[in-house]
Amino acid sequence: MIALAAIERLLAEDAPSGDLTTTALGIGDAPARMAFRARDAMVPAGLDIAVRLVQAAGGTARLHGRDGTPAKPGDLLLTASGTAAALHRAWKSAQTLVEIASGIASATAAVAQAAAAVDPKVRVACTRKTVPGARFLSQLAVRAGGGILHRHGLSETILVFAEHRAFLPDLDLAGLAARLRAAEPEKSIAVEVHDVDAAIAAAAAGFDTVQLEKFAPEAVAAVAAAYAGLARAPLIAAAGGISPDNAAAYVAAGAGLLVTSWPYTARPRDVAVTLGPA
Incomplete structure (x- = not known):
């Protein structure tokens, strides 16, 4: 309210x-x-x-x-x-x-409908990249369009970017995951990666969610195939350039979550x- x-x-x-x-x-x-x-x-x-x-x-x-x-x-x-x-x-x-x-709501609905046509369980999550000062209104619109919120803000979720890792050059993904688990044991932990090998390493490190930044659908499929034999596979979140035109392809490739800022430009x-x- x-x-x-x-x-x-x-x-x-x-x-x-x-x-x-x-x-x-x-x-x-x-x-x-x-x-x-x-x-x-x-x-x-x-x-x-x-x-x-x-x-x-x-x-x-x-x-x-x-x-x-x-x-x-x-x-x-x-x-x-x-x-x-x-x-x-x-x-x-x-x-x-x-x-x-x-x-924003109509655009979110368009992405959600494209994803649901392949798998109704896959949700569309909109990012925090809203106009500063207008986040509440933008998030309200995302909800109205059938989307969910990727991150309300920095205080809510743990998502490691390359910009974080730059300050810890001697710590591999397993070390990062261990540090985060020790610091915030009740929180889910996520990491953004930029290639298939890093996505496989992130799964082995124990991250709950692996965000694939600007992967082509074929690369998402390669990650999904690598995760297929795991006892506890991370959630695959496809991010970067997701729109109604390609949402179905990403879901078909194996993405379990679509992360997008596209509706905010509608x-x-x-x-x-x-x-x-x-």
């Missing part, structure tokens, strides 16, 4: 000292109504926050769509009523938020807004 203070910041960002146009025209007290409709097919996201933006501005709002439930062109997403001042204040912030979040989905006298 997003805090009220965050909602108020979103409103203040667009109207720090009120709505000059509405005030100058003298229409602020006029009864008004507003409706959001999907202009194109989309997986909506951010609708609950849009409702709270209207409420914080002084209006009332009602949901007609739901985050994560696909909408067809023309489907009604929400309606609102209140004074013209209240609805004009909330209008653009709410519309833009829903459009951007729905773009084009916003258009929301048609009508706002006028009640």
Whole structure:
């Protein structure tokens, strides 16, 4: 749940000292109504926050769509009523938020559907590479699109990159795993690798997850074949360049998790807004 203070910041960002146009025209007290409709097919996201933006501005709002439930062109997403001042204040912030979040949700759903066509058990995990300050909204959209979160942040999970290993040049993968197990015995440990031999070594070292960075599907298949005879094989996470165009190929190659930032670059989905006298 997003805090009220965050909602108020979103409103203040667009109207720090009120709505000059509405005030100058003298229409602020006029009864008004507003409706959001999907202009194109989309997986909506951010609708609950849009409702709270209207409420914080002084209006009332009602949901007609739901985050994560696909909408067809023309489907009604929400309606609102209140004074013209209240609805004009909330209008653009709410519309833009829903459009951007729905773009991320729709893109996440496209990757998830491509993966599920091969194996419904394989999940799509979106990274923490969001616009700084907008992570909560981006992650909300990922969830609405059927994805999961790869990492909420650095404080939650252990994932060793080459940039970490550069500070410990004398420690091999087995040594790294042992150090991490000793330091954080209750945590799952993961490592990112860049070639098949390193992926095999990471499995032997006892890592729980091995993230294959920018591997071709054929290289993922080679890792999966190497893991096939292991009593306790790590989770294979394919990362780097995952999109709806190649998700199925990575799952078919043996990836058990798809890690992607692609949905964050998705084009916003258009929301048609009508706002006028009640």
